[in-house]
Amino acid sequence: MSFNAEPIPRPRHDAWFANRLRDPDTRFFMAIAPRGNAVGQIRFDREGAHAILSISVAPEFRGLGLAPKIARAGAFGVLDTGWASRVLAWVVEGNEASARTFRRSGFALSKKTDHQGRPSLLFELTTEGLHPATAAAIKRPFIS
Numbered sequence: 001m002s003f004n005a006e007p008i009p010r011p012r013h014d015a016w017f018a019n020r021l022r023d024p025d026t027r028f029f030m031a032i033a034p035r036g037n038a039v040g041q042i043r044f045d046r047e048g049a050h051a052i053l054s055i056s057v058a059p060e061f062r063g064l065g066l067a068p069k070i071a072r073a074g075a076f077g078v079l080d081t082g083w084a085s086r087v088l089a090w091v092v093e094g095n096e097a098s099a100r101t102f103r104r105s106g107f108a109l110s111k112k113t114d115h116q117g118r119p120s121l122l123f124e125l126t127t128e129g130l131h132p133a134t135a136a137a138i139k140r141p142f143i144s
Contacts, residue, residue: 020045027051027078031070039066042074044084051084055101067097068104075105075125086126093119
């Protein structure tokens with residue numbers, strides 16, 4: 001569930017997307033099924049030392065348990081490369097599917113607050129302070 005549920009005109013979205021692709025503080029990744037189908041996408045917008053995660057899964061792949069794997073793989077990808085030192089994810093309060101995705105991905109609930117005018121949950125993932133074996137266990141299993 002997006003924070004903005006209003007339809008976005010195509011020209012406005014195209015301009016936003018072009019700007020995101022040029023922005024060195026934005027990273028996009030695609031999750032692709034073995035037969036080449038697009039399963040979903042994940043985006044990271046870096047703000048200082050942290051990155052804000054945004055994820056979507058194609059409707060035909062929802063409910064299969066793929067979102068936590070995609071989120072975990074992407075998040076540890078940006079953490080392992082040093083591109084960000086922590087990853088944050090905003091979830092609209094009441095969106096249990098998204099909250100479950102981040103919990104299953106190893107994120108911890110950081111706080112409950114308003115975000116973009118809506119009651120929200122902020123989840124956080126970092127490897128700081130984790131025993132190396134724990135950090136390695138959280139990273140598994142990636143999509144197989």
